[in-house]
Amino acid sequence: MSIAKFAARSFLATATIAAVGIAVPQAQAAPTPAVKLSDRADADTRAFAAAHPGAVRAALVVCGANYVLENAERLPSSDNRLATLFTYRIPGNIPNDEPTCAILDNNTASTKWMKLKxxxxxxxxxxxEDVGNFTSYAGPVYRARGGCGKVYAIMKNSAGSGSALVDAIRNATNCD
Known part of the structure; x- marks a missing residue:
């Protein structure tokens, strides 16, 4: 794992810990950019961003400061949040031609096998795609023209597990 990816994973884990109210040493805190919401973000994404600003900012740091939050979805459901699928985009004039980034945040307290495509x-x-055993998140994955594409999120207890905890296919951005 590259040093940049390790630092980003550490930052996201620290932000997640801070968001749930566990004290985080000041020396580990890093400045985070303000999160901008996409003008196409739906009501659920806007509500999630308002309720979980630390997690949204942490995922933005991983993607990059020029991105805006397009979607944030609790998976497998809003009542059973084992993971959060974040998609960000760099706004442009043509929705299907926008750079796109995705992160699958592991919201469990343990390492899971994850695949994000x-x-x-x-x-x-x-x-x-990014595939492997992750404690904090899978990704980031990027497409230069990812707008209107698809994002696939899978989470299992192990690679060989027959059943998935999360198995979702979503639109990467809100094009319609």
Whole structure:
């Protein structure tokens, strides 16, 4: 794992711990950019961002400061949050031509096998994925023209597990 990815994972884990009210040493805290919501963000994403600003900012740090929050979804359901799927985009003039980033945040207290796959709406661009055992999150995965594409999120107790805790296919951005 690269040092940058390790630092980002550590920051997201620290922000998640802080968001649930556990004291975090000041030396570990890092300045975070303000989160901007996409003009296309739905009511559920806006409510999640208001209720969990630390987690939203932490995921933004991982994606990059130029991104805006497009979607934040609790998975497998709003009542049973084992993971949160975040998608961010860099606003542009053509929705299906926007750079897109996705993060699958592990909201359990243990390591899980996770797969996050982001596919461009442009078939020739293909998909990007991150797969492995993660304590904090899978990703970030990027597509230069990911707007209007699909994002696939899977979480299991282990790679060989027959049943998934999370198995979701979503639109990467709100195009319609």
């Amino acid at each position: 982001l596919c461009s709406n442009w078939i020739a661009d293909g998909c990007a």
